[in-house]
Amino acid sequence: MFGLNQKDTKFLLIVVTLTLLTPFLLNPFPTDSAMAQFNAGYPALMQRFAIYGLMAIGFNILFGLTGYLSFGHAAFLGVGSYSAVWMFKLLSMNILPAIILAMIVSGLFALAIGYISLRRSGIYFSILTLAFAEMSYRLAYSVLTPITNGETGLQLNLNDPRVLDGVADTSSLPVPGLFGLKMNSTYTLDIGAWSFDFNVGFYVCAVIAILGFYMSLRIFRSPFGMMLRAVKSNQQRMNYTGLNSRPYTLAAFVISGIYAGLAGALLAAMDPLAGAERMQWTASGEVVLMTILGGAGTLMGPVLGAGFIKYCENIFSKINETILHSWFSFLPDSLESVVVWFFARFVGEGWHLTLGVLFMLIVIFLPGGLVEGGQRIASWWKNRGKDEDSSNQPAE
Amino acid sequence: MSNKFSRRGVLKSGAIAGSGLLLPTYLRAESHSGFTNAPTGSEVVFGFNVPQTGPYSEEGLDELRAFQLAVEHLNGEGDGGMLNTFSSKALDGAGILGKKVTFVTGDTQTKSDVARASAQSMIQKDGAVMITGGSSSGVAVAVQGLCQEAGVIFMAALTHSNDTTGKDRKANGFRHFFNAYMSGAALAPVLGNVYGTERRAYHLTADYTWGWTQEESIAASTEALGWQTVEKVRTPVGAGDFSSYIAPVLNSGADVLILNHYGGDMVNSLSQAVQFGLRDKMVNGKQFEIVVPLYSELMAAGAGSNIQGVYGSMNWNWQLQDAGTQAFVKSFGEKYGRPPSNAAHTSYVQTLLYADAVTRAGTFNPCGVVEALEDFEFDGMGNGPVLYRGADHQCFKDVLVMKGAENPTNEYDTLEIVETTPRAQVEYAPDHPMFAGGDLGQCNPGA
Numbered sequence: 105m106f107g108l109n110q111k112d113t114k115f116l117l118i119v120v121t122l123t124l125l126t127p128f129l130l131n132p133f134p135t136d137s138a139m140a141q142f143n144a145g146y147p148a149l150m151q152r153f154a155i156y157g158l159m160a161i162g163f164n165i166l167f168g169l170t171g172y173l174s175f176g177h178a179a180f181l182g183v184g185s186y187s188a189v190w191m192f193k194l195l196s197m198n199i200l201p202a203i204i205l206a207m208i209v210s211g212l213f214a215l216a217i218g219y220i221s222l223r224r225s226g227i228y229f230s231i232l233t234l235a236f237a238e239m240s241y242r243l244a245y246s247v248l249t250p251i252t253n254g255e256t257g258l259q260l261n262l263n264d265p266r267v268l269d270g271v272a273d274t275s276s277l278p279v280p281g282l283f284g285l286k287m288n289s290t291y292t293l294d295i296g297a298w299s300f301d302f303n304v305g306f307y308v309c310a311v312i313a314i315l316g317f318y319m320s321l322r323i324f325r326s327p328f329g330m331m332l333r334a335v336k337s338n339q340q341r342m343n344y345t346g347l348n349s350r351p352y353t354l355a356a357f358v359i360s361g362i363y364a365g366l367a368g369a370l371l372a373a374m375d376p377l378a379g380a381e382r383m384q385w386t387a388s389g390e391v392v393l394m395t396i397l398g399g400a401g402t403l404m405g406p407v408l409g410a411g412f413i414k415y416c417e418n419i420f421s422k423i424n425e426t427i428l429h430s431w432f433s434f435l436p437d438s439l440e441s442v443v444v445w446f447f448a449r450f451v452g453e454g455w456h457l458t459l460g461v462l463f464m465l466i467v468i469f470l471p472g473g474l475v476e477g478g479q480r481i482a483s484w485w486k487n488r489g490k491d492e493d494s495s496n497q498p499a500e
Numbered sequence: 501m502s503n504k505f506s507r508r509g510v511l512k513s514g515a516i517a518g519s520g521l522l523l524p525t526y527l528r529a530e531s532h533s534g535f536t537n538a539p540t541g542s543e544v545v546f547g548f549n550v551p552q553t554g555p556y557s558e559e560g561l562d563e564l565r566a567f568q569l570a571v572e573h574l575n576g577e578g579d580g581g582m583l584n585t586f587s588s589k590a591l592d593g594a595g596i597l598g599k600k601v602t603f604v605t606g607d608t609q610t611k612s613d614v615a616r617a618s619a620q621s622m623i624q625k626d627g628a629v630m631i632t633g634g635s636s637s638g639v640a641v642a643v644q645g646l647c648q649e650a651g652v653i654f655m656a657a658l659t660h661s662n663d664t665t666g667k668d669r670k671a672n673g674f675r676h677f678f679n680a681y682m683s684g685a686a687l688a689p690v691l692g693n694v695y696g697t698e699r700r701a702y703h704l705t706a707d708y709t710w711g712w713t714q715e716e717s718i719a720a721s722t723e724a725l726g727w728q729t730v731e732k733v734r735t736p737v738g739a740g741d742f743s744s745y746i747a748p749v750l751n752s753g754a755d756v757l758i759l760n761h762y763g764g765d766m767v768n769s770l771s772q773a774v775q776f777g778l779r780d781k782m783v784n785g786k787q788f789e790i791v792v793p794l795y796s797e798l799m800a801a802g803a804g805s806n807i808q809g810v811y812g813s814m815n816w817n818w819q820l821q822d823a824g825t826q827a828f829v830k831s832f833g834e835k836y837g838r839p840p841s842n843a844a845h846t847s848y849v850q851t852l853l854y855a856d857a858v859t860r861a862g863t864f865n866p867c868g869v870v871e872a873l874e875d876f877e878f879d880g881m882g883n884g885p886v887l888y889r890g891a892d893h894q895c896f897k898d899v900l901v902m903k904g905a906e907n908p909t910n911e912y913d914t915l916e917i918v919e920t921t922p923r924a925q926v927e928y929a930p931d932h933p934m935f936a937g938g939d940l941g942q943c944n945p946g947a
Binding site for chain 1: 552553557561568603604605606607611612613614616617618620621622624625626636637638641642645646648649661663668707708709710734736737939941942944
């Protein structure tokens with residue numbers, strides 16, 4: 105089906121199902137329970153899971169397949185966002201023109217940066233992309249303020265032209281939509297103590313992310329993907345056999361840049377604001393972390409990594425000492441304050457520490473990322489009955 | 501291996517999924533009550549969205565302390581702080597409209613995207629009815645826009661740019677803190693008195709919107725005084741080393757250096773300017789001087805002895821002697837063992853003002869709150885009589901002109917109050933050119 109073999113079709117269908125059921129999967133705890141703190145099924149976060157997942161998928165086409173580590177992907181994310189917001193300001197609140205322009209502009213941008221950066225490989229390539237991204241950030245932050253609105257970020261205004269939308273009501277800002285379907289409309293389903301949010305914006309992102317995933321699946325399985333893998337395994341040998349590898353790497357760079365631009369456009373579509381920090385090097389580093397954490401070069405890994413990091417950022421950072429005190433209130437006072445003090449280092453403002461520790465553990469014990477962890481559990485599960493078999497007995 | 505997706509299998513699972521969705525459903529009560537996150541239970545949730553990591557985390561954490569103190573006082577715990585001195589007596593320390601105040605916190609990392617993500621989670625997940633916080637104008641403007649769209653109130657804390665209540669003003673957003681224009685208007689006459697009207701000023705400005713608005717404001721008000729502006733030089737944010745910018749100042753013929761920097765940048769640029777010996781120079785027959793238009797306690801502590809005698813402005817200082825300030829400093833000091841910063845003060849006051857507006861309006865509906873806050877006059881919050889102007893949602897109050905203390909007696913006594921500039925002197929028209937181009941729009945109650 106879909107030009108895929110049976111195993112991949114099954115894989116794709118599993119991904120589709122999981123994505124569409126996200127509102128249920130991320131809200132496993134009843135709304136009023138103490139564990140509701142760990143629910144992540146609210147629209148804004150689900151949208152981010154899908155969007156950053158999409159970006160990581162695109163990044164993985166470059167990093168996972170060719171091994172070229174770009175430290176500048178946030179620049180494409182930012183360029184995509186700015187293009188999209190300008191479309192909202194000038195043309196229409198419909199997200200389609202915004203997405204299309206963002207993909208074109210980020211593609212051209214990636215072409216220009218890639219054309220120069222790909223003359224080098226390894227660490228030099230990483231540094232070049234980092235320099236370009238940091239340059240874009242600085243430009244957006246101050247020099248290009250007329251276009252980017254600098255530190256304040258590009259926002260919609262009541263008196264923007266929006267030529268295709270005609271004269272709308274001028275008392276409140278319009279909301280981005282898809283032919284009248286507003287991105288921020290949410291249907292809340294209550295079942296018993298649980299409540300699940302079905303948000304239009306999330307499903308738009310999810311459908312686009314699934315398309316992106318399908319594209320990347322096809323690329324992974326195509327001769328083009330094989331060529332990219334060859335670049336990773338030994339580019340020199342490839343060149344010696346007379347193949348020019350640069351068009352392939354450039355194509356991969358542009359494709360992943362377009363993915364990032366698309367992700368940027370979706371960010372703007374869900375929340376019409378584009379700020380310069382979106383292009384900062386920390387944002388580029390985040391994508392690298394996502395990919396490595398999930399498992400570089402695997403299809404599903406980057407998505408898992410993106411989800412993992414966004415979850416930490418949004419859920420752990422919101423646990424404060426008051427909440428910790430309510431959790432540990434059953435302990436005797438002196439012990440409680442010690443325990444709370446200890447855990448407070450890892451939540452709230454200390455969430456970076458949690459992420460850092462988990463990242464170290466994963467890189468040390470699961471070099472293949474979360475995907476490797478999943479595979480190990482799966483193989484353990486498959487083999488658990490076979491332990492008593494004689495197959496594992498040492499030969500005597 | 502046969503196809504695992506048999507028609508029967510697909511139909512079966514489809515039917516199961518379908519019947520799951522058809523379970524008795526009903527919309528949440530909130531969506532019927534006419535505004536976003538109407539509190540239904542016995543509690544109401546505030547969202548405190550401050551930088552807990554990154555360059556402004558010191559300010560953010562101090563704001564957080566003030567917010568927690570305000571919540572305690574609203575719920576009737578502690579000594580009540582400024583509730584006792586506040587001119588409006590609507591609040592009685594039994595929560596707000598009979599509901600106990602609870603709060604959620606978030607880390608903005610001083611990044612607009614993260615701040616908005618955190619605010620969204622407070623609104624969508626935790627049901628916050630009011631968001632407050634901020635330590636950078638970019639973040640404040642971004643979150644203010646979000647709150648306008650979502651239909652909750654945003655009570656801006658630390659944000660000094662003219663834009664927050666200028667071209668980016670929003671009907672659901674309110675600012676108690678002063679702004680760059682007020683700094684200029686308050687500072688210029690004092691500078692004129694001590695340094696004379698025949699000065700040549702050299703600006704070093706953080707190269708982003710806040711720096712620009714402050715540079716524009718200060719240049720305008722000092723030029724009105726008769727000063728000349730020799731040069732305006734933009735410096736990158738977070739430069740660390742400013743020596744290459746300071747060296748040219750010596751040969752420019754300027755005799756005053758104005759540092760439009762904030763946070764760590766200001767600490768570095770000021771320290772380096774002092775190390776270059778600028779303040780020991782005589783130029784044009786006058787002593788060379790340095791001015792830092794926006795001061796904060798935390799910056800003053802960072803710059804150490806370099807700030808002695810340097811003029812700047814503040815929204816509020818813990819050394820004021822009025823009853824409101826004393827009550828606040830006392831309860832803050834008892835709880836945390838240190839005096840509050842002016843960031844903490846504005847955060848605390850904003851929380852009380854919101855609670856008071858809700859009580860007077862009799863509803864948490866943002867439109868009711870907006871109506872109650874617009875053109876609201878109050879006193880007893882440490883700044884003398886204050887007006888919340890309805891036209892742009894900016895507070896108008898006295899501004900403090902400060903000077904680095906010559907002989908600090910302890911680590912918190914780094915600044916001394918030179919003058920309290922009366923409110924009339926820092927007022928401006930809502931459509932003043934530095935604030936023009938904005939539109940409040942209509943208040944948005946959301947759902």
